[in-house]
Every structure is written in C-alpha cells, then in structure tokens.
Amino acid sequence: MKKCDVVIIGAGPAGIFTALEMIKNDSKKKVILVEQGKSMEKRRCPKEKTNKCLYCKPYCDITTGFSGAGAFSDGKLSLSYEVGGELPNLVGANKVQSLIEYTDQIYLDFGADTKIEGIGQDDKVKDIRKKAIKAGLKLVDCPIRHLGTEKAQEIYGEIQAYLIKNGVEILFGYTCLDADIRDGKCYGVEIEDIKTHETLTIEAANTVVATGRKGADWLEKLCTRSGVDHVPGTVDVGVRVEVRNEIMEVVNNVLYESKLIGYPAPFKNKVRTFCQNPGGFVSQENYDNDLAIVNGHSYKEKKSNNTNLAILCSHNFRVPFDQPIEYAKRIGELTNMLANGQILVQRFGDILEGKRTWQEELERSNVRPTLPDAVAGDITSALSYRTMMNIINFIKAVDEVVPGFAAQETLLYAPEIKFYSNRVKMDEDLNTNIENFYCLGDSSGWTRGLMMASVMGVIVGRRLV
Ligand SMILES: Cc1cc2nc3c(=O)[nH]c(=O)nc-3n(C[C@H](O)[C@H](O)[C@H](O)COP(=O)(O)OP(=O)(O)OC[C@H]3O[C@@H](n4cnc5c(N)ncnc54)[C@H](O)[C@@H]3O)c2cc1C
16 A cells, blocks of 8 residues: 555646646655556557557557657647637636646746747738638637657656656556545545556545546546546547648648638538648557557658648537447447458548549559558448538538648548547536546546646646645
C-alpha cells in the first residue's frame, strides 16, 4: 500500500499539467502519477521501421505513455478558447483564454518554437472567409503553435525530467483498475502492475483521473458503478481526408489549419474539420480492444507531398439508447472487419460513383497514401447513411473554399473516431459530485486537444496546492 496527497491517473497533458502547476505553486504535497504506458524515452512506434502496424501489446505507444496521445501527435497547440473543447462553457471564455496564454508560456519555457501560425496575412484570411461564407461554412480563427512530432517528444521529455526532479513519483506500467469511492467521497485507487498483475492500493487525499480518449470507456463504467454524475455526450465519427499539398497550399500557408464548421443538408448535423497536417502523414492508433483508428500527424522537418485532416460528424443519442461510445466502437469494428483488421481507404470519386476502390486504382493517382498499409475498399458499407451524407455534402462545400478538395482522387480513410463522449458533471471549480475526486482532459468529455487538456490540468493543479 502507498499513501500520498494527490494521485493522478494518466500522464497525458491534463495529468502532467496538474502536477506541474502544483510544483510551480511551491506545493510540498506528495504526488504519485500512475501511467499504464512507458516513460517518454522508451516510447517507440515500430512502424517507423517496419512500415506496418505490429499491434503492440499490451499497449500502443502512439496513445499510451508519458505525455499521453500528445507526444506522438503533430503537437499543434490551439491558442484560442474557441478550439479544443467545451471547457469555456464551464469556467468562462476569458478565464480559459488567459490560462491558454499562461500555459503556452510554460510550453515556450520548455523549448517550444516561438513562431505562431495562422496570424497576419489578414487580406488572405478575409478572402478565405468570404469563400467559406458563400459555401455556408464558418471559419474559426485560431492561432497555432506547432511543436512538431519530434520536438513535442523532446519538450515532454524535459517536462518528465522536471517532474521527477521535483519529487513527483511516476509509476509507469501500472493500470488503474478502480477508484475507492464510498459515501460520496474518494479515498484513492487500486492499480495493477501490467506485467505481474499484482495489485497495489494507493490511499490519497485527492484523486485525479485524466485517462484520455483511450480511458473514456473505462471512466464511463467507473462513473456508472460508483455514482459519479455524468451524462452521455457527443461522439464524433468521420473520416481522415488526404489530398496533395498543392490543393491545400493557400490555406496551409495562410492559416496552417483551416477550422471549418458546417451544418450540411439534409440532416444539418454539426460537421467540422479537425487536426490538419500540412506535409503530414496519416497514422493508425490501436486501442486495447484491438480497434484500429485512423489519425494524422506531421513532423517539423520531415514532410510528405500530402495534407491530411479529419472531417468529423457529431452524433448524439438520448432515448432509448444513450451509449455513444458503444455506437462508435461498433462502427469502428465494422470498418476494421471490412479491411481485415486495418484502416480502410476509398477515393471520393468512387464513393460518388457507388463503387469500391481497388488497390491498383490508388497507384494511378497523384495522391499516394501516406498510410501504406491502409486497405482499399468501400467505407460506405460501414459508415451510416447519415454520416456518409454529412461527409459528402461537407466535402462539396469545402471544395468551394479549397478548389480540388472534392476531386475524384481525394482519399478518405476510416474509421476516424473521437472517444470523448462521456461528460462528467462538474461545477466551475471542477468539483464533481464526489468529494476529492476530479476528472480532467479528454476522458472527462470537456476537452479534445493538447492545450485545453493542459489548461484543465493547470486549474486543478492550483486547487490542489
Ligand atoms: C495521432 C494524434 C494526433 C493528435 N494531434 C493533436 C494536435 O496536433 N493538437 C491537439 O491539440 N491535439 C491532438 N491530438 C489530441 C491530443 O493528443 C489529446 O486531446 C490530448 O492528449 C488529451 O490529453 P489528456 O491528458 O486528456 O489524455 P491523453 O493524452 O490521452 O493521456 C491519457 C493517458 O492516460 C493513460 N491511461 C488511460 N487509462 C489508464 C488507466 N486506466 N490507468 C493508467 N493510465 C491510463 C494513457 O496511457 C495516456 O497516456 C492528437 C491525438 C492523436 C492520437
């Protein structure tokens, strides 16, 4: 048995910044950080060498380990409160914006690039916005600090060393099984060594759960079992789109990331672009239940000929079905099944013509897939009619802003799913209905990005000093 003042589950940005902010405020409290993955320097994706996913067990290094899903990501810090989640609805837009500026400075102090993308060039932004308005889309302004995949790993490596130097005990290779919640109060957690399966109890005055998208399902079950108030949120299902850099040149140069939102007919659901990677690479991330999900990232130096971005459709469920995570998982499983357990890819033109894509057809295009082991096929056999129509009509609207976006050869990869749907109820000070129990970051349902998750950590770090 171990004892501490604060136990944090999950060493993603939300968990890390909780501990970091406590140190910055001269806290003398004993903090234990529990992470099921590896330390920063041990995280490796073998695909860099093998060119194909080896389905690493017990966990995928892309989503698991110090810095969470962030380290192997593109590392784009969104510097506007309008991007990255619904935290502003909880604590207020002004507070979030000033905390973004504060947190951004910490990233700079640890070595982030001083350049900010997406500012200046006002006339060009105006022109893009005019086209977006004509196409029925909203363009969200968002300055971006791009860490880049390789630099993000360095920065988080520095942060890991800083936490350890300042007395934070980090337990790598341990999975949290449960939180000890009795009579409306949390007393700590039970964790398990993933190699020996030995369990360990940690008694803690405060427990912080920050388990990210991969821990969202686990947290939802914990909430249901232990009476933590939560509501089903939204689930985002969609595709990752890949085109040649030439097509996206203007928006890449002017905005780096074009955040477009639309409500296309006939369903008028919210559809948006997310995580744009100029010169980037489409990637695969694996969840513990063997679900293969598509994502994308880009390096600071190494560039491809393509730009990729996600198109996501929000889905809500209430009565009689209220389990969005389950829904999205089934969609993911079905898509994986059609691709022999891998990621499926199809050309946009083939979708419009009602035919599947064949491998040899991919090889004839200008755009060559940067995810070489994606399997050519038919994503329309897996995604629902509603999702497909949302995506097709949204792509046609984006084509008015970015001519060529709806080309025959544009690649659509699936499944692209964001698992942050369980939303834990909390007040503006981030108190849940359970005393001494906090839920942060993507698994709480309130964030969906590196910066917003980090900011949520800062808020709770200050509370726990
Ligand atoms: C490929 C990729 C690219 C991305 N690119 C960007 C980007 O450019 N910009 C951006 O803003 N966002 C990006 N994101 C999203 C971003 O990484 C997340 O929004 C952010 O990391 C969320 O932070 P978090 O702390 O809430 O959770 P995470 O970063 O997911 O961290 C959660 C941690 O908890 C651990 N964990 C889970 N369950 C348990 C358990 N039971 N016991 C112990 N440990 C557990 C996990 O191993 C993980 O390390 C990207 C994500 C991916 C996967």
